[in-house]
Amino acid sequence: xxxxxxxxxxxxxxxxxxxxxxxxxDSLHIPGVLHEAMSYSLSAGGKRLRPFLSIAVCNMLGKxxxxxxxxxxxxxxxxxxxxxxxxxxxxDNDDLRRGKPSCHKAFREDIAILAGDALNTDAFSxxxxxxxxxxxxxxxxxxxxxxGRGMTLGQIYDCTIPENERTAExxxxxxxxxxxxxxxxxxxxxxxxxxxxxxxxxxxxxxxxEAGIAFQISDDILDxxxxxxxxxxxxxxxxxxxKMTYPALxxxxxxxxxxxxxxxxxxxxxxxxxxxxxxxKILLQFADYVRDMAK
Amino acid sequence: xxxxxxxxxxxxxxxxxxxxxxxxxDSLHIPGVLHEAMSYSLSAGGKRLRPFLSIAVCNMLGKxxxxxxxxxxxxxxxxxxxxxxxxxxxxDNDDLRRGKPSCHKAFREDIAILAGDALNTDAFSxxxxxxxxxxxxxxxxxxxxxxGRGMTLGQIYDCTIPENERTAExxxxxxxxxxxxxxxxxxxxxxxxxxxxxxxxxxxxxxxxEAGIAFQISDDILDxxxxxxxxxxxxxxxxxxxKMTYPALxxxxxxxxxxxxxxxxxxxxxxxxxxxxxxxKILLQFADYVRDMAK
Numbered sequence: 154x155x156x157x158x159x160x161x162x163x164x165x166x167x168x169x170x171x172x173x174x175x176x177x178x179d180s181l182h183i184p185g186v187l188h189e190a191m192s193y194s195l196s197a198g199g200k201r202l203r204p205f206l207s208i209a210v211c212n213m214l215g216k217x218x219x220x221x222x223x224x225x226x227x228x229x230x231x232x233x234x235x236x237x238x239x240x241x242x243x244x245d246n247d248d249l250r251r252g253k254p255s256c257h258k259a260f261r262e263d264i265a266i267l268a269g270d271a272l273n274t275d276a277f278s279x280x281x282x283x284x285x286x287x288x289x290x291x292x293x294x295x296x297x298x299x300x301g302r303g304m305t306l307g308q309i310y311d312c313t314i315p316e317n318e319r320t321a322e323x324x325x326x327x328x329x330x331x332x333x334x335x336x337x338x339x340x341x342x343x344x345x346x347x348x349x350x351x352x353x354x355x356x357x358x359x360x361x362x363e364a365g366i367a368f369q370i371s372d373d374i375l376d377x378x379x380x381x382x383x384x385x386x387x388x389x390x391x392x393x394x395x396k397m398t399y400p401a402l403x404x405x406x407x408x409x410x411x412x413x414x415x416x417x418x419x420x421x422x423x424x425x426x427x428x429x430x431x432x433x434k435i436l437l438q439f440a441d442y443v444r445d446m447a448k
Numbered sequence: 449x450x451x452x453x454x455x456x457x458x459x460x461x462x463x464x465x466x467x468x469x470x471x472x473x474d475s476l477h478i479p480g481v482l483h484e485a486m487s488y489s490l491s492a493g494g495k496r497l498r499p500f501l502s503i504a505v506c507n508m509l510g511k512x513x514x515x516x517x518x519x520x521x522x523x524x525x526x527x528x529x530x531x532x533x534x535x536x537x538x539x540d541n542d543d544l545r546r547g548k549p550s551c552h553k554a555f556r557e558d559i560a561i562l563a564g565d566a567l568n569t570d571a572f573s574x575x576x577x578x579x580x581x582x583x584x585x586x587x588x589x590x591x592x593x594x595x596g597r598g599m600t601l602g603q604i605y606d607c608t609i610p611e612n613e614r615t616a617e618x619x620x621x622x623x624x625x626x627x628x629x630x631x632x633x634x635x636x637x638x639x640x641x642x643x644x645x646x647x648x649x650x651x652x653x654x655x656x657x658e659a660g661i662a663f664q665i666s667d668d669i670l671d672x673x674x675x676x677x678x679x680x681x682x683x684x685x686x687x688x689x690x691k692m693t694y695p696a697l698x699x700x701x702x703x704x705x706x707x708x709x710x711x712x713x714x715x716x717x718x719x720x721x722x723x724x725x726x727x728x729k730i731l732l733q734f735a736d737y738v739r740d741m742a743k
Contacts, residue, residue, distance in 0.1 A: 183596035187604045191596060231569075238565060243557035262538035263607045266561065267600050270533060273565060274526075274595030277572050281587040289583055292576035300569030301478035301486060305562050309482045312558045 294342030307331030333365025356426030589637030602626030628660025651721030
């Protein structure tokens with residue numbers, strides 16, 4: 154049997170991740186419209202990249218996949234929470250998410266705020282109720298990546314940074330909080346959950362830090378070069394919101410060069426701690442994918 | 449030395465709770481306006497009732513107070529998060545909280561949403577970073593009390609229940625989620641954190657369930673009978689928002705009778721599992737305080 158590529162692997166895991174997301178959400182027995190709103194946003198699609206990264210790390214470490222599933226799905230809970238709150242009128246005011254009405258449009262603003270809150274908290278319910286991993290070691294990565302030292306801080310910077318302070322260095326800094334931290338939780342945190350060696354956990358931190366910033370640069374490029382159909386939201390919405398982006402700061406070519414540099418560093422970090430196996434190569438290919446998605 | 453009363457005890461603990469809230473928040477090293485907004489709402493006063501209940505349980509069990517402080521302060525983090533989000537324009541639209549501008553008025557709506565989000569998540573950071581308790585057993589109570597099976601569900605009911613479905617039974621149900629669950633986390637969850645016997649944990653669940661609903665009934669009564677100065681927000685704001693309240697459903701006297709019944713049940717539950725000691729008596733007096741606050 155030939156080895157899986159990254160795209161084959163992420164496509165092969167998607168249905169199982171979505172089955173588990175539904176299983177864990179339903180197991181919490183949340184009633185009525187709150188369940189509907191959480192389920193609506195959780196099942197709105199997307200690549201399921203963060204849970205996939207956790208599964209990939211689990212496979213690379215040779216551990217049974219069921220061990221990582223509560224942790225992997227908790228990552229998708231908090232990612233979904235962040236999308237619901239980012240779309241709110243007081244933040245990005247996006248009516249569309251993945252081609253469908255965003256949560257506050259499909260339901261109501263109050264319900265969307267509370268559905269996001271519940272997904273944030275109940276990510277931890279998954280860890281406490283269903284998890285068998287090293288919760289204290291992994292929980293530190295997880296909570297750090299989500300709260301005021303992670304993506305919520307990144308979002309605050311995004312909302313509040315003055316125009317005259319916009320530099321590529323500052324943008325790296327913001328995107329580290331907005332994206333890299335949750336990638337770190339998805340990889341280093343997953344390894345911590347599975348009781349991996351400290352050296353492996355640290356290498357995954359470096360891998361994910363670089364890959365996260367590269368991912369955000371590619372996302373900025375796609376916002377300019379893609380189509381509304383592919384993006385599931387209007388093209389150029391960053392520019393319309395006067396958001397700081399890499400192409401605006403360094404041009405399209407400069408942004409593409411920055412992605413290439415970041416992804417090389419990510420691959421070097423991974424190679425420094427792990428021997429080549431099928432799933433280690435899939436994680437290397439993920440870095441290539443991030444580089445190539447903006448081409 | 450004579451024994452402390454409930455009011456003396458909660459007053460004596462307030463400064464220490466507030467010192468620890470500041471210490472834990474500052475230890476997370478959250479920068480800029482996000483820290484300011486979290487700190488603004490965390491330091492806006494209030495009785496610090498939930499952390500106090502945890503400390504009282506810890507003292508009743510004869511355990512060292514320092515063991516419970518991260519857990520106690522995590523409760524105040526999530527309580528503060530819930531107040532920030534409840535005050536938002538899309539929810540209760542309250543401009544005042546404890547006599548000061550609410551978070552979205554003092555800062556901005558986007559910042560208030562994100563500050564609430566960070567307090568929600570970073571409550572768990574306190575448990576993971578600073579806690580030495582039984583995190584898995586207590587974390588289940590904690591996450592259940594806050595997310596889609598707890599106060600967030602109660603808030604959804606509060607926002608969405610149709611006028612023709614308003615009954616006292618339904619209001620009990622809502623207030624169980626809105627208030628009792630976090631009281632349960634503050635007492636039964638604290639006991640779980642401290643590795644108490646299952647029988648003691650269960651008795652505290654019953655105590656807190658009754659005390660929580662009683663507390664909410666008294667709060668509804670106070671919204672009618674108090675003054676703006678005492679409440680720190682306009683009197684009658686529940687009626688103005690057309691909220692379902694106990695006095696509206698059963699009259700003032702009926703509501704007062706309901707509080708008295710609930711607080712007796714709370715005291716009976718506590719007495720069933722714990723021998724009388726100074727701090728057990730303080731918890732009994734807390735139930736009396738809840739009954740008398742609406743007189």
